Amino acid sequence: MAALLAARATRAHRKAWIAVFAALALTSLLLGAFGLTLVSAWSAHPRVERYAAADLVVAGDQTTRFSATSLGERETASAGLTERVRIPRTALSAVRGVPGVRTAVPDVEFPVGLADRSATGHPWETARLAPYALRTGRAPERADEVVVGAGAGRPGGRLTLRVGGRDAAYTVVGVADGPRTAVWFTGAEARRLSGNPEALDAIGVVARPGTDRAELAGRVRKALDTAGVTDVGHRADGDPAAVRVLTGSERGEAEFLAAAPARGELLAALGSVAGAVVLVALLVVSSTIVQALRQRSHELGLLRAVGATPWQLRGAVGREVGRVAAWAALVGAAGRSPRTWGCARCWPRGARCPPGSS
Numbered sequence: 353m354a355a356l357l358a359a360r361a362t363r364a365h366r367k368a369w370i371a372v373f374a375a376l377a378l379t380s381l382l383l384g385a386f387g388l389t390l391v392s393a394w395s396a397h398p399r400v401e402r403y404a405a406a407d408l409v410v411a412g413d414q415t416t417r418f419s420a421t422s423l424g425e426r427e428t429a430s431a432g433l434t435e436r437v438r439i440p441r442t443a444l445s446a447v448r449g450v451p452g453v454r455t456a457v458p459d460v461e462f463p464v465g466l467a468d469r470s471a472t473g474h475p476w477e478t479a480r481l482a483p484y485a486l487r488t489g490r491a492p493e494r495a496d497e498v499v500v501g502a503g504a505g506r507p508g509g510r511l512t513l514r515v516g517g518r519d520a521a522y523t524v525v526g527v528a529d530g531p532r533t534a535v536w537f538t539g540a541e542a543r544r545l546s547g548n549p550e551a552l553d554a555i556g557v558v559a560r561p562g563t564d565r566a567e568l569a570g571r572v573r574k575a576l577d578t579a580g581v582t583d584v585g586h587r588a589d590g591d592p593a594a595v596r597v598l599t600g601s602e603r604g605e606a607e608f609l610a611a612a613p614a615r616g617e618l619l620a621a622l623g624s625v626a627g628a629v630v631l632v633a634l635l636v637v638s639s640t641i642v643q644a645l646r647q648r649s650h651e652l653g654l655l656r657a658v659g660a661t662p663w664q665l666r667g668a669v670g671r672e673v674g675r676v677a678a679w680a681a682l683v684g685a686a687g688r689s690p691r692t693w694g695c696a697r698c699w700p701r702g703a704r705c706p707p708g709s710s
Contacts, residue, residue: 371640371643371644372637372640372641372644372673372676372680373676373679373680374680375636375637375640376637376676376677376680376681376684377680377681377683377684378684379633379636379637379680379684380680380681380683380684380685381683381684382629382633383626383629383630383633383684384684384685386622386625386626386629387626389622390619390622390623390626393615393618393619393622394615394619396615397601397602397604397605397611398604398605398607398608398611399604400601400603400604400607401482401604401607402459402474402478402481402482402607403481403482403554403556403603403604403606403607404481404482404483404603405480405481405482405483405556405558406457406481406556406557406558406603407557407558407559407563407565407568407599408556408557408559408565408568408569408572408597408598408599408603409554409555409556409557409597409598409599409602409603409606410439410443410447410456410554410555410557410572410576410595410596410597410598411437411439411553411554411555411595411596411598411605411606412436412437412438412439412554412583412584412595412596413437413583413592413593413594413595413596414432414433414437414605414609414612415430415431415432415433415612416430416431416433416587416588416591417429417430417588417590417591417592418430418588418590418591419589419590428590431613432612432613432616433609433613434609434610434613435609436461436553436609437583437584437585438548438551438552438553438583438584438585439551439552439553439554439555439581439583439584439595440550440551440552440581440582440584441458441549441550441551441552442579442581443552443555443576443579443581443595444456444458444552444555446575446576446578446579446581447555447557447572447575447576449575450568450571450572450575451571452559452560452563452567452568452571453557453558453559453560453568453572454558454559454560454561455557455558456555456556456557456558457477457478457480457481457555457556457557457558458475458477458478458539458552458555459474459475459478459481459552459553459554459555459556460474460475460542460543460546460548460551460552460553461473461474461546461553462515462542462545462546462547463515464513464514464515464535465513465514465515466504466511466513466533466535467511469532469533470533471504471532471533471534471535472533472534472535473513473515473535473536473537473542473545473546474534474535474536474537474542475536475537475538475539475542475543476491476492476499476536476537476538476539476542477539478536478556479499479528479530479536480558481556481558482529482530484528484529484530484534485528485529486499486526486527486528486529487502487526487527487528487529488506488507488526488527489507489524489525489526489527490525490526491525491526492525492526492536492537492538492541493525493538494538495537495538495540495541496520496521496522496523497522497523497524497525497537497538498511498513498522498523498524498525498535498536498537499524499525499526499527499528499535499536500524500526500527500528500532500534500535500536501527501528501529501530501531501532501533501534501535502527502528502529502530502531502532503532504527504532504533504535505524505527506524506527507524507525507526507527508523508524509523509524510522510523510524511523511524513535515545516545516547548584551584553606554606557572565599565600566599569597569599572597573597576595576597577594581595582594582595583595641673645669
């Protein structure tokens with residue numbers, strides 16, 4: 353009986369249920385879009401560029417933690433650091449001695465003034481971690497020789513670079529596939545210009561063929577702990593200074609330091625907006641359904657008068673709402689599909705998700 357009443361009422365009151373269907377479909381689409389954005393922002397990592405050819409990246413812990421007692425309770429707060437947390441150069445020997453490590457490349461990064469734009473300096477051996485291959489010329493061999501990115505110069509040319517507030521002339525001996533804002537020096541010159549000769553920004557690790565990355569990461573982690581390697585610099589009490597071993601998409605966090613703090617701020621903003629949207633959606637949907645049912649008060653009263661039980665009326669109304677809600681949810685789900693709109697990682701650039709991406 354409830355199914356029969358629901359079927360007849362749905363056909364008889366199409367206009368009212370069309371309004372409910374539209375409200376539910378738009379609500380499903382909106383809430384699904386927010387949910388997809390939240391999940392994408394939570395699970396997304398910065399794109400790996402300079403360390404794309406590295407199997408592992410050893411870097412400092414960019415998260416600081418502070419614990420304090422408030423009203424008798426111990427509370428811990430954490431925050432992401434946008435300034436580079438360096439690791440000691442002694443970590444390099446510990447990593448190189450791990451079985452399964454083919455090579456470990458130390459990386460330092462420092463600002464360089466190049467003509468009318470800013471650039472970054474690196475030791476030339478880190479180019480293999482991208483990898484950036486030479487287009488023309490050769491690798492730098494002397495302190496006054498550099499390799500530049502495509503379009504920033506040509507072999508045989510002279511460049512005046514500003515490093516540490518001083519200008520120095522360098523000879524371009526090669527052009528690599530890297531960006532125009534990159535300049536590669538010899539390892540010794542980069543170590544001198546970095547201003548921290550006994551510290552490294554990161555270590556790119558290339559595994560031997562056939563070595564399992566997860567197993568190698570565990571070995572490197574154990575070797576660093578055994579050697580007692582910690583971050584460079586002083587940390588507050590209760591803030592561990594363990595060096596991180598990054599694998600997979602996490603390697604991008606060693607390049608783009610502002611990504612993790614920005615993710616936290618984005619999640620907080622999206623969470624607050626999503627909460628407000630949920631409340632508004634509930635009010636709109638509930639008021640639309642109530643209005644659709646209020647217009648049928650005389651009909652429901654007549655059914656009650658001829659013997660319909662309250663359970664039958666509630667069941668009929670529930671079936672009507674369930675049918676409309678199910679189709680509206682399907683329409684909203686189809687509209688918020690990642691293949692239709694793109695995920696949070698691709699949508700800001702106006703692009704669809706690449707094939708095989710999640």
